[in-house]
Amino acid sequence: MNRSFSKSARDATRRGPRAAPGRLAAIADAAARVFTRQGFRLSPVADVAREAGVAAGTVYLYATDKAALLDLAIRAAAGLRLPQDGDGPVQPDLAATLAEALGPRLALPRIEAAAAGDGGEAVTPRALLADLYDLMTREARLILLLDRLGAEVPEIRDAYTAGLRDRALADFTAAVARLAGTGVVRPDLDPSMMARAVLEMMAWMAMRRPGDAAPPAGDETLARETTLRLAEAALGAPQPATSLAAAGPAARIQNVRAGR
Incomplete structure (x- = not known):
């Protein structure tokens, strides 16, 4: 025993x-x-x-x-x-996992179409900016991880940093340049500078703001609308007549949901 x-x-x-x-x-x-x-x-x-x-x-x-x-x-x-x-x-x-992670979930078809001069009525500054913001909000965990590791891990650098991310920035820049050429957004600034500045502001609001030690007050609906209006203003796109700052919190949210 x-x-x-x-x-x-x-x-x-x-x-x-x-x-x-x-x-x-x-x-x-x-x-x-x-x-x-x-x-x-x-x-x-x-x-x-x-x-x-x-x-x-x-x-x-x-x-x-x-x-x-x-x-x-x-x-x-x-x-x-x-x-x-x-x-x-x-x-x-890692190659198979990256291929699965970087599939359709990170696609921006409307921005790709706008960069190619296609897309018709769907190509508006508001629509393109909303696509970017919503993707960054939805995929924040993945994007922040890959952004952090792109300089260290060659597979991530090749597939994401120098691949998908750089293509997305190039497409957004090309879309902004086309809108500037038709007078929809301001033509007096360099499109690549405008695109990058707007993208970085949106990235902070969509992905880094929730984890900030002292984030600005307001719920996600208000944060999204504020970010999109700021980005539209930076591009020189037409602005809604209703001011979010002039209304109380409840009215601001109601205006946002009503599309005003």
Whole structure:
């Protein structure tokens, strides 16, 4: 009996802790937060474990190495399906994960059409700006993670930074230039400067404002409308007659929802 008990104890020690339901998702979410905050090189596995509330050794039940944690972080930030708990440690396949994460979810078809001189009545400053703002709001976790890691991880740099992100900026710049050429937005400023300045302001409001230590007061509806009106004004596009600042908070929200 003693020999049998000792063998069982040795086997249990060799096996170590077992995967627990839900823990893979917690580790993936923790990896996304840590890599976004610290970058890839300066984020040891122990930091991800601490963020997830588990022992460092436990992480390796779910991810073979830090590259696998990066794979999981991107999947978590993009809202992609994670492997099932108990399937064994994740083997990284960064190229496939990036291809899935950067698919139609980050497309801007109206801006692409406007850049090509197509799109008809859909090509208005308001419509293009709204597409940008809504995408950045919806995909903030993924964009912030990829922006942070683009300079460190060659696969992310090639697929996202020098690929999708730079193409989106080029398309938006081309769309602004076409609108300036037809007099819809101001023609007296450089289109590339206008496009980048407007995009950076919108990016802060859409993605960084919610995590700021002291964000401006107001709900998301008011933040969106304020940002879009500021961006339209910067481009020199026609402005609505109703002033949001002149009305009380309830009236401002009502005006926004009514499209005034």
